Amino acid sequence: MATVSVGTDEHVVSSPPGPRGHWLWGTVREFRRDILGTMQSWVQEYGDAIRFRFFLHYYSYIFSHPEHNKYILQDNNHNYTKLPSPTLGLLVPLVGYGLVTNDGDSWLRQRRLAQPAFHRRRIERFSEIMTAAAELMVESWHPVAKEVGSIDLSEEMMRLTLEIVGKSLFSVDLTREAETVGTAFLAANRQFRDFSSHPFGTWLMNMPWLPRTRRFMRNVALLDRIVNGIIDGRRSSRDAGSGASEDLLDLLMDAQDAETGERMSDRQLRDEVMTLMLAGHETTSNALTWALYLLSEHPHVREELEREVDEVLSGRIPVFEDISRLNYTNMVLEESMRLYPPAYAMTRTATSADVVGGFHVDKGAIVTLSPYLTHRHPEFWDAPEAFDPQRFTPQRKAERPRYAYMPFGGGPRMCIGNNFAMTEATLILAMIAQRYRLDHVEGHPVDLEPLITLRPRYGMAMTLHER
Numbered sequence: 001m002a003t004v005s006v007g008t009d010e011h012v013v014s015s016p017p018g019p020r021g022h023w024l025w026g027t028v029r030e031f032r033r034d035i036l037g038t039m040q041s042w043v044q045e046y047g048d049a050i051r052f053r054f055f056l057h058y059y060s061y062i063f064s065h066p067e068h069n070k071y072i073l074q075d076n077n078h079n080y081t082k083l084p085s086p087t088l089g090l091l092v093p094l095v096g097y098g099l100v101t102n103d104g105d106s107w108l109r110q111r112r113l114a115q116p117a118f119h120r121r122r123i124e125r126f127s128e129i130m131t132a133a134a135e136l137m138v139e140s141w142h143p144v145a146k147e148v149g150s151i152d153l154s155e156e157m158m159r160l161t162l163e164i165v166g167k168s169l170f171s172v173d174l175t176r177e178a179e180t181v182g183t184a185f186l187a188a189n190r191q192f193r194d195f196s197s198h199p200f201g202t203w204l205m206n207m208p209w210l211p212r213t214r215r216f217m218r219n220v221a222l223l224d225r226i227v228n229g230i231i232d233g234r235r236s237s238r239d240a241g242s243g244a245s246e247d248l249l250d251l252l253m254d255a256q257d258a259e260t261g262e263r264m265s266d267r268q269l270r271d272e273v274m275t276l277m278l279a280g281h282e283t284t285s286n287a288l289t290w291a292l293y294l295l296s297e298h299p300h301v302r303e304e305l306e307r308e309v310d311e312v313l314s315g316r317i318p319v320f321e322d323i324s325r326l327n328y329t330n331m332v333l334e335e336s337m338r339l340y341p342p343a344y345a346m347t348r349t350a351t352s353a354d355v356v357g358g359f360h361v362d363k364g365a366i367v368t369l370s371p372y373l374t375h376r377h378p379e380f381w382d383a384p385e386a387f388d389p390q391r392f393t394p395q396r397k398a399e400r401p402r403y404a405y406m407p408f409g410g411g412p413r414m415c416i417g418n419n420f421a422m423t424e425a426t427l428i429l430a431m432i433a434q435r436y437r438l439d440h441v442e443g444h445p446v447d448l449e450p451l452i453t454l455r456p457r458y459g460m461a462m463t464l465h466e467r
């Protein structure tokens with residue numbers, strides 16, 4: 001599809017087709033009911049570029065062709081900012097202006113500062129934290145498996161990935177806080193979904209006396225307590241002269257502006273820690289939960305995975321160097337994130353009018369890109385709903401455009417934690433497959449819950465069988 005940049009011919013290009021919805025409510029109700037199903041049905045009806053009326057006179061866009069993704073995330077990314085945005089703006093009370101929600105020079109400074117914590121050498125060191133935590137988890141499953149009992153896999157994965165992100169980036173053990181983080185974050189997630197799909201969400205969020213706003217802020221306060229505890233704990237240990245941890249928290253606390261010598265404000269530090277704690281565990285946890293669910297539904301894929309894990313590891317705990325040989329494990333994860341991308345949608349604001357894929361985009365419009373939609377695009381994926389890790393052989397990957405697959409986004413705002421996440425998920429999946437077969441409990445409902453990330457609405461009940 002041709003991509004044309006904005007120019008003097010702006011007036012001759014048309015807007016993309018799309019639904020106008022109810023005369024007053026626009027399409028708000030469809031979104032509230034079923035955001036993924038609604039977007040999919042529109043793609044079938046209108047194609048890769050859609051302009052829809054969200055509410056009253058607020059129009060919004062959805063683009064799903066790989067060329068559109070490339071243009072918006074990479075080629076003309078300067079025109080597509082995160083802020084101001086009515087949707088992302090709603091996340092500010094929770095994560096402030098941390099890396100995910102920040103923009104412009106302030107974002108660039110913070111990104112450069114955080115980047116060293118994600119270098120390959122660091123991730124190699126983190127891999128020991130990852131396997132040690134995973135080993136404790138698989139050990140703790142032993143008594144359950146003996147009785148062929150079941151676990152909530154989603155909870156287990158959340159707890160494990162939170163522990164790993166806490167130990168790796170902040171050198172703290174968050175296992176005792178896991179339940180509070182899990183409950184408060186899930187509640188805040190659901191409240192965020194309600195605000196963001198409400199026509200007056202932004203106003204409601206700014207009315208602190210409303211019960212629903214008070215409930216949301218109570219959950220934010222719970223998470224704040226944990227984040228402030230991490231920061232205060234580090235301050236005390238630094239004041240007491242204990243050796244530097246040289247982790248991400250130290251990097252952030254030591255950072256000084258080259259010109260003014262100023263350090264990061266307490267607020268900015270809090271925002272970054274909150275952002276990384278949340279972005280760094282829930283996504284990977286969902287990726288693993290969906291992968292293990294898909295494996296339980298596709299026994300032949302699971303057997304192939306077990307063969308690889310047994311051959312590469314011969315029963316020992318994996319180390320970082322094994323990752324490059326766990327190819328099929330990696331392919332299973334990639335295919336799982338194709339079908340269930342944890343970050344199923346990304347939004348941007350068009351700072352000036354533009355032309356995308358031959359269609360006009362209004363200045364100030366909200367533009368949504370969706371890995372969930374692009375990963376099912378029939379031009380790039382045969383039988384898109386089928387689970388088939390063979391799609392990710394090196395040869396078949398090379399045949400597809402880069403932006404046909406984007407679980408970690410792309411361009412300058414691409415996920416900073418992608419290598420961290422893939423290392424972690426590969427090691428954990430291999431360690432689970434090495435010891436157990438997990439079967440989805442028959443009758444337990446499986447439903448997608450698209451909140452900030454794509455979660456299983458009712459958790460994931462799994463029976464454990466020792467191999």
Ligand code: HEM
Pocket residue numbers: 099100111165275276279280281283284287341342343346347406407408409410412413414415416417418420421
């Ligand atoms: C399977 C796991 C993960 C997935 C699918 C994922 C997905 C994404 C996506 C799609 C974005 C881009 C959002 C956008 O462009 O609007 C993003 C950004 C980000 N992710 Fe991840 N992520 C994962 C794991 C992680 C981990 C482990 C960390 C940290 C430890 C992390 C930290 C971040 C941060 C800080 C950003 C914002 C980057 C920036 O804008 O500079 N993510 N992630």
